[in-house]
Amino acid sequence: MTTFRTIDDIERDRRLLVRIDVNAAVEDGTVQDSRRFARHAETIQELLADDHAIALLAHQGRPGRDTFVSLEQHAEILAGHLDHRVEFVPDTDGDDALAAIDDLESGDVLLLENVRMCDGELPEEDPDTKAETDLVRTLAPEFDAYVGDAYSAAHRSHASIVGFPRVMDAYAGRVMEQEYTAITAIREREFDGPVTMVLGGTKAEDSIPIIERLDDTVDRFCLGGVVGELFLRADGHDVGYDVAGTSRFDHQWETYRDDLERILAAYRDELFLPTDLADEDDDGKRREQTLDGIRKTHPFLDVGSETADRYAALASDSAAVFVKGSLGVFEDERFADGTVTVVSAIAEADCFSVVGGGDTARVVELYGFDEEDFSRVSIAGGAYVRALTGEPLAGIDVLEGQH
Numbered sequence: 001m002t003t004f005r006t007i008d009d010i011e012r013d014r015r016l017l018v019r020i021d022v023n024a025a026v027e028d029g030t031v032q033d034s035r036r037f038a039r040h041a042e043t044i045q046e047l048l049a050d051d052h053a054i055a056l057l058a059h060q061g062r063p064g065r066d067t068f069v070s071l072e073q074h075a076e077i078l079a080g081h082l083d084h085r086v087e088f089v090p091d092t093d094g095d096d097a098l099a100a101i102d103d104l105e106s107g108d109v110l111l112l113e114n115v116r117m118c119d120g121e122l123p124e125e126d127p128d129t130k131a132e133t134d135l136v137r138t139l140a141p142e143f144d145a146y147v148g149d150a151y152s153a154a155h156r157s158h159a160s161i162v163g164f165p166r167v168m169d170a171y172a173g174r175v176m177e178q179e180y181t182a183i184t185a186i187r188e189r190e191f192d193g194p195v196t197m198v199l200g201g202t203k204a205e206d207s208i209p210i211i212e213r214l215d216d217t218v219d220r221f222c223l224g225g226v227v228g229e230l231f232l233r234a235d236g237h238d239v240g241y242d243v244a245g246t247s248r249f250d251h252q253w254e255t256y257r258d259d260l261e262r263i264l265a266a267y268r269d270e271l272f273l274p275t276d277l278a279d280e281d282d283d284g285k286r287r288e289q290t291l292d293g294i295r296k297t298h299p300f301l302d303v304g305s306e307t308a309d310r311y312a313a314l315a316s317d318s319a320a321v322f323v324k325g326s327l328g329v330f331e332d333e334r335f336a337d338g339t340v341t342v343v344s345a346i347a348e349a350d351c352f353s354v355v356g357g358g359d360t361a362r363v364v365e366l367y368g369f370d371e372e373d374f375s376r377v378s379i380a381g382g383a384y385v386r387a388l389t390g391e392p393l394a395g396i397d398v399l400e401g402q403h
Ligand SMILES: Nc1ncnc2c1ncn2[C@@H]1O[C@H](COP(=O)(O)OP(=O)(O)OP(=O)(O)O)[C@@H](O)[C@H]1O
Pocket: 200, 201, 202, 203, 224, 225, 226, 248, 300, 301, 302, 324, 325, 326, 327, 328, 329, 330, 331, 356, 357, 358, 359, 360, 361, 380, 381, 382
């Protein structure tokens, strides 16, 4: 249930400042992934149908990283998804930006330069402080209303997320509304049957609080990926440590060993661990090993087929399934079987389903799944984890504060 106003509540033909999140993987200066563009295009199409004049605010990367680039190419990619011109202005809140905003007419779409190039944007501060930044003070008077559509950045208390709603009428865009509804379902909905979470990926720091805080809601956690191996190590198996130059395990083990062992003991009935794992043999082929007498000599890159089938059966027999993190390195086809088998079972099952995680949700696109077969394929990463663990999202709180 949403507790904020949405774009359905905006009168037609207004001047709107719309915060989207098209932050993407960037290699050698070039954007690699367009999922977020496609989603925000849906919100923008709806706004265009209502004759609004639209200026878009977004970020890419962070200062000091090589993904911190101009949004010029983002405007082109977005225009492709919209099938509508998107004017790019290489300025965010200076004279050039104000001149372009002044020229905005109904049906126009303008993308301002990377908002993280503005001094006031980034430090995490409370909404009232962010409302005092030059960015907010300069741009807010130019518009009738603000639309917050950047759910995947809603965990950041940045000026463009929390500052504008303090001083303007603010509404949630479709992405914000849909992601919020799907993800908060895990806490707010009663499901008529078991709730399963596929919990993999690389980060113990994400998985530990998810298990602890969703203990009452989730009946089975199917563990895999680096996280699964760390739990296997906690269970006394000879896996879950770095070999062959990897550096994913030992530092996490040192940091989280006590938590992993404690959680395994406390929630053993709900935790499902891999019973076989896959690695690469000397000929570069996939090789599977069961846990009996297992010794890690190569990096394991997927769960084995016995584990995948077991998890798929659990997913098929669930009223709801949430995916956070993959069961293996699905980007390499040889090690996609675990994740793809389970995601296929979810797609076929008649259950409420959310596939999320910044990297993991790519599996849907990469392996040709139909998004319609899931209740939601989330485009959020950090915000997804925070929402699952029940932490407030600053960008949602400010929208709710308007109600
Ligand atoms: N056994 C493994 N060894 C190395 N990497 C793995 C393994 N299993 C899964 N991964 C990697 O985990 C990644 C997905 O999990 P990640 O921890 O990045 O979580 P996410 O929720 O998808 O993303 P994020 O938290 O960054 O938004 C994939 O890119 C995959 O290659």
